[in-house]
Amino acid sequence: MIGDRLPSYGTARPQAGRRFLSRALARPSLPAVVALVVVVAFFGLQAPDLRSTAGLAGVLDVAAPLGIGAVAVALLLIAGQFDLSVGIMALASSLLTAMLIGPAGWPTWPALAVSLLAALAVGVVNGVLVVNTGLPSFLVTLATFLVLQGIALAGFEAATGSTQVGGLDAAPGWSSAASVFGSSAEIGGARFHVAVLWWLAATALATWALWRTAFGNAVFAAGGARRAARELGVPVRRTTVALFCLTATAGWLIGTLGLFRLESVQLGNADLDTALDFLVVAVIGGCLLTGGYGSAIGAAVASVLYAVARQGITLAGWDPRWFLTLLGGLLLVALVANGVVRRRLKAKPRS
Amino acid sequence: MSTASSEHDAPTRPPRPVIELRGLTVRYGNVPALNRVNAVLRSGEITCVLGENGSGKSTLVSVLSGLGRHDEGELLVAGMPVRFRSPRHSRALGIATVWQDLAVAPLLSIWRNFFLGVEPTRGVWPLRRLDVAGARETTVRAMARVGVTALDPDQPASALQAGERQSLAVARALHFGARALVIDEPVTPMTVARQTLFGQAILAARAQGLAVVVVTNNPRYAHLIGDRFLLLAHGQVAATLTRDDIDADDLTALMAGGEQLSTLTDALTALHPELGER
Numbered sequence: 001m002i003g004d005r006l007p008s009y010g011t012a013r014p015q016a017g018r019r020f021l022s023r024a025l026a027r028p029s030l031p032a033v034v035a036l037v038v039v040v041a042f043f044g045l046q047a048p049d050l051r052s053t054a055g056l057a058g059v060l061d062v063a064a065p066l067g068i069g070a071v072a073v074a075l076l077l078i079a080g081q082f083d084l085s086v087g088i089m090a091l092a093s094s095l096l097t098a099m100l101i102g103p104a105g106w107p108t109w110p111a112l113a114v115s116l117l118a119a120l121a122v123g124v125v126n127g128v129l130v131v132n133t134g135l136p137s138f139l140v141t142l143a144t145f146l147v148l149q150g151i152a153l154a155g156f157e158a159a160t161g162s163t164q165v166g167g168l169d170a171a172p173g174w175s176s177a178a179s180v181f182g183s184s185a186e187i188g189g190a191r192f193h194v195a196v197l198w199w200l201a202a203t204a205l206a207t208w209a210l211w212r213t214a215f216g217n218a219v220f221a222a223g224g225a226r227r228a229a230r231e232l233g234v235p236v237r238r239t240t241v242a243l244f245c246l247t248a249t250a251g252w253l254i255g256t257l258g259l260f261r262l263e264s265v266q267l268g269n270a271d272l273d274t275a276l277d278f279l280v281v282a283v284i285g286g287c288l289l290t291g292g293y294g295s296a297i298g299a300a301v302a303s304v305l306y307a308v309a310r311q312g313i314t315l316a317g318w319d320p321r322w323f324l325t326l327l328g329g330l331l332l333v334a335l336v337a338n339g340v341v342r343r344r345l346k347a348k349p350r351s
Numbered sequence: 352m353s354t355a356s357s358e359h360d361a362p363t364r365p366p367r368p369v370i371e372l373r374g375l376t377v378r379y380g381n382v383p384a385l386n387r388v389n390a391v392l393r394s395g396e397i398t399c400v401l402g403e404n405g406s407g408k409s410t411l412v413s414v415l416s417g418l419g420r421h422d423e424g425e426l427l428v429a430g431m432p433v434r435f436r437s438p439r440h441s442r443a444l445g446i447a448t449v450w451q452d453l454a455v456a457p458l459l460s461i462w463r464n465f466f467l468g469v470e471p472t473r474g475v476w477p478l479r480r481l482d483v484a485g486a487r488e489t490t491v492r493a494m495a496r497v498g499v500t501a502l503d504p505d506q507p508a509s510a511l512q513a514g515e516r517q518s519l520a521v522a523r524a525l526h527f528g529a530r531a532l533v534i535d536e537p538v539t540p541m542t543v544a545r546q547t548l549f550g551q552a553i554l555a556a557r558a559q560g561l562a563v564v565v566v567t568n569n570p571r572y573a574h575l576i577g578d579r580f581l582l583l584a585h586g587q588v589a590a591t592l593t594r595d596d597i598d599a600d601d602l603t604a605l606m607a608g609g610e611q612l613s614t615l616t617d618a619l620t621a622l623h624p625e626l627g628e629r
Contacts, residue, residue, distance in 0.1 A: 208480075212480045212481050212483070213472075213479065213480055213481060214470035214472060214481065217459070217463055217466075217467060217470055217481070220456070220459055220463070221456045221459060221467055221468075224456050224457065224458040224459065225454075225455070225456035225457065225458075225459070227452065228450075228452070228453075228454035228455060228456050228467070229456065229468070230418065230438070231416070231418060231438060231448070231450050231452075231454040232438060232442075232454055232468035232469075233417065233437045233438030233439030233440070233441075233468040233469075234467060234468045235437075235439075292456070292457075292458040292459075293458050
């Protein structure tokens with residue numbers, strides 16, 4: 001109605017080819033996809049076993065639990081926050097479930113529900129602390145990580161009097177829960193674990209929520225433009241707390257999947273170096289550390305990348321410790337690529 | 352249209368108040384940022400808020416838009432006392448704001464920015480999803496209304512030129528402002544063409560019968576578009592003037608220095624002791 005009489009200010013649309021290129025470059029998952037292709041090609045030649053069905057199953061076995069955590073952490077990173085406590089949450093919730101089922105003699109489902117509630121409680125504490133104190137979430141969750149680690153390791157041993165609990169499969173409800181969390185299928189001579197389905201479902205759900213719901217909009221805005229989000233009435237605080245609950249739930253799911261896989265828990269093989277892995281994978285998947293940008297699919301692709309590199313190095317017969325070097329290199333490449341993308345996006349033409 | 356013309360033809364029948372502030376006080380700690388402010392914002396009128404930095408202009412904007420809460424006094428919207436819980440609440444009552452920083456998220460696409468915080472959805476929970484096609488269409492239409500055509504609503508807002516980003520903020524406010532428009536004049540410099548568009552959008556909003564509040568540092572511009580002027584000093588109303596009370600030069604002189612405004616405040620308070628009690 002005003003526009004009729006006035007000159008227009010719209011920029012001319014670039015040509016179709018350039019537009020496609022700039023759209024592709026604007027995809028957060030692009031560096032991870034390129035790196036995945038390179039790593040698959042490289043280890044496909046170095047470790048021929050990787051190309052078999054068994055090799056694929058091995059890769060997916062590593063990628064699935066990692067991917068579940070990475071997708072949740074990616075969402076949190078997009079909202080501009082960190083969570084270091086996902087890995088310890090996985091261990092602690094599996095220990096709690098095992099403790100309730102084994103020594104305490106609870107049925108399986110109530111034990112799972114209680115450990116999920118405990119995980120959610122930790123998520124709420126993380127979220128409320130970050131939202132109310134304004135402290136960096138990196139430090140808040142580092143503190144949670146340390147506290148939980150102490151409680152989980154010392155508390156478990158004090159409560160059970162041993163470093164492992166086995167024979168959980170005799171508990172009532174175990175078989176029905178195992179069909180949800182612990183089943184597997186034999187395809188082409190290799191065993192695929194149900195965790196893969198959970199991982200795919202988590203990725204699909206997170207992608208849908210990010211791009212197609214008001215919650216997703218709030219997540220992006222909370223990370224990329226918190227002030228603008230507040231001015232427009234986006235529930236930034238509620239969204240942040242919900243995301244911390246989400247990462248806690250992801251931790252619980254990873255722990256539960258592992259518990260039903262092994263049917264026992266053991267303090268000795270506790271995998272504690274995973275504290276940063278989820279974060280590294282999410283960043284390789286294209287999330288900016290500053291928030292506001294990233295994707296769940298990118299995190300899923302990056303967890304496959306991680307798994308291929310790890311399995312590839314093992315199958316190629318190298319010293320497995322080389323994996324850390326490779327991971328660090330990938331992280332650096334991803335950070336540089338993200339920086340380039342970020343500058344492209346932030347670049348403002350002069351008017 | 353009718354509201355605006357009837358106001359000028361028949362001054363005996365004042366336009367109905369959309370927003371009324373009665374003794375509104377906002378404190379940060381013990382310091383009052385706004386101290387017993389009375390003001391009436393009427394339908395089809397442009398009220399310009401003038402004052403030096405720290406006089407309470409931004410606080411007034413934040414209270415009207417729901418970002419801040421008042422501690423004492425009353426805020427009436429269409430005669431009903433309200434206390435905004437959030438900017439969403441204020442927007443739901445038809446009060447839309449153009450923020451000084453424009454409140455545009457650079458990495459989000461244009462249509463997501465347009466509907467940020469009030470996303471149109473369809474379906475029932477948990478399948479409630481964004482109405483993407485409708486949102487895109489509305490965004491293109493609303494942006495064309497403020498003079499930005501040939502727009503790809505899927506581009507990130509960072510791809511917009513600085514002036515177009517202002518247009519996005521204005522188009523959004525015009526779209527969601529059913530009753531009142533609060534404009535905290537953007538600090539980013541504007542071309543004359545942009546400023547013209549901006550001014551036209553404001554005048555169009557007045558013609559539609561919206562109560563418009565413009566917070567500005569430019570007294571000449573204020574006198575050009577404003578019907579009423581609310582002068583703030585130290586969180587208090589220093590003067591409420593209409594276009595007929597003052598010409599552009601006097602308004603400029605008043606605004607030229609904070610000292611003069613303070614002198615005026617003191618002088619007015621001396622003449623009218625009741626001002627000091629506000």
